[in-house]
Amino acid sequence: MTNILAAGAVERHLRARRDTGRALLMPYVTGGVTPGWTRYLTAFAEAGADAIEVGLPFSDPTLDGVTIQQASEAALARGASTRRILADLAEAGDVGVPLVASTYYNLVLHDGPEAFCAALRRAGVDGLIVPDLPVHEAGELTGVAAAAGVDLALLASPATPRPRLEEISRRSRGFVYAVSLMGTTGERAALAASAAELTTRIRSVTDRPVLLGFGISTPGQAREAGRHADGVVVGAAVMRRVLDGAGPDDLRAFLATLRRALDQE
Template identity: 80%
Template sequence: MNDSVLTMGAVERHLRARRDAGRGLLMPYVTAGITPGWTGYLHAFAAAGADAIEVGLPFSDPTLDGPTIQQASQEALSRGASTRGILADLSALPDLGVPLIASTYYNLVLHDGPEAFCAALRRAGVTGLIVPDLPVHEADELMEAAAAYDVEPALLASPTTPDARLAEIGARSRGFVYAVSVMGITGERAALAGSAARLAARLKNVTDLPVLLGFGISTPDQAREARRHADGVVVGAAVMRRVLDGAAPDDLRAFVTTLRQALDQECDPPR
């Protein structure tokens, strides 16, 4: 048995098994604390067929996020949302049957220190982590702390990432690789960028980890197209716009179901 199998974590095992069965992977996002009953959205996502759920920890200066998620973060913070309170909410959840992936900026990790932060995530049942403003060459301390608590940090790759750095990201990511479809910030877009397909193909050449495309995937048609190139999609701004417009968990369950159906219709493996 090779070392990669021995060190494979729960998130990677879960996503690999579903990918290898021919399933397009779906990870919807919610800003934690956005409403009083915000964990109802997690139940809705799981019921709609999500393969993992990204839980955004609100931050006052989300530099890589566009207006929709910026607004969601501000609203959550104005309601008094905090990392401690959010993790307490997650600790009270029953097992949803899919991994919870926290996403945040490195300032929040540094606030308590990487070891304490990762320990708190694991106690809350969170098994994955995305830190979009942490470059791979500065990730050693977090990666070591995360490994000690069985938390899997997924690194980000962008269309302008050089080939050598892309290979390093593929080698050091845990769980999956987050492929940023365009240079820029999160937000809904009218079409899937051509750079998304090229980046997914480049990543497929350097890693066997699941590759999820995010940033701008907003509709079932875009999810279906992304599936032709990557193993799955991350959908954030399109979800949060609906939440900000007053969508209840049942409304989001219906929307995520349309994404699930689109991915299930595109059964060809990524090229």
């Protein structure tokens, strides 16, 4: 398929790593969840992350399960806001891999797409995920984000029909986020059976990196997901450990187990 917009920093980085045969790992952290939370970013990169998703907490996270909701509530209770989180990121500086912000469209609209995307870039953020933004309403933000140098990655689910999947794959930048199941984020006992079919369908219409998320919790699940997708997104399993008191060293060790599992593929 022909790309509507040229690849940005996230996509160039992920393509380069994927094309060496490397399975991609993108862990998630809720911005502002703990004091000194940006230390997790360095730990993630040291553990072998290829990109890092940073959640900008929102009071009504409709696609997030209990763990991410609790992390968002904890961050908001600490006074976290988009501005404070981006200020933290700017102060932290370059961690060596792209940062991809994720949040809901209300926060984008609060300041307006242009101001929002410009603020992301000033903070050193290279990508954006807006899970409640459907592709048929994404035209304005796609263009604004691209002009600001931000890759807007779109989501596809097992229920996405082929024509819509083609449009998502064409408009998405950075990667296509494959949602492994119909539901919310959260740890699960096994990788959803729908994951393999979805990633196969996406790969039939685009050569963009495909990252599989929702429910990937263990090294075994990461290894299985790596057989189908170009990489994995791991959120709830990370944030449960953070909420339980795990520090950067603990998360570095956990993500290293996922990295080793992916490297075995």
